[in-house]
Amino acid sequence: MTARQRRLRVATAPADASVLADRLETLDEPVLEHEEDEPHRDIILQSCDELLRVSAGLDALLTLLELQAGESFDSNGLHALLLPLKLQMDEAVDRVQSLY
Incomplete structure (x- = not known):
C-alpha cells in the first residue's frame, strides 16, 4: 500500500469520513x-x-x-x-x- 493509498483508505466511522473529505479537498499532488x-x-x-x-x-x-x-x-x-x-x-x- 502506497502512502497515498494509506491517506485515502476507506473511512470506517462518519467522523473519519469528514476528515477524509477534508483531505481530499486539500490534496494537490498529482496522481503520479x-x-x-x-x-x-x-x-x-x-x-x-x-x-x-x-x-x-x-x-x-x-x-x-x-x-x-x-x-x-x-x-x-x-x-x-x-x-x-x-x-x-x-x-x-x-x-x-x-x-x-
Whole structure:
C-alpha cells in the first residue's frame, strides 16, 4: 500500500469520513509524481505504436480480403468480422494517444 493509498483508505466511522473529505479537498499532488510517470508514459506510447502496427497489418489483410471478395463468399464474412475490430482498436489507440 502506497502512502497515498494509506491517506485515502476507506473511512470506517462518519467522523473519519469528514476528515477524509477534508483531505481530499486539500490534496494537490498529482496522481503520479513526474519521476514515476515517465516509465509509464513510455510503456503506453510503445504499446500504442505496437497497436498501430497491428492495425496496419489488419488493414493489409482487409485489403486482401476485398480483392478476393469476388472469388469467395468466406472472404466477405471475414472482412465483416475484422473491420469492426480494427475500427474499435484504432479508436482506443486514438483515445490513449490524445491523453499524451
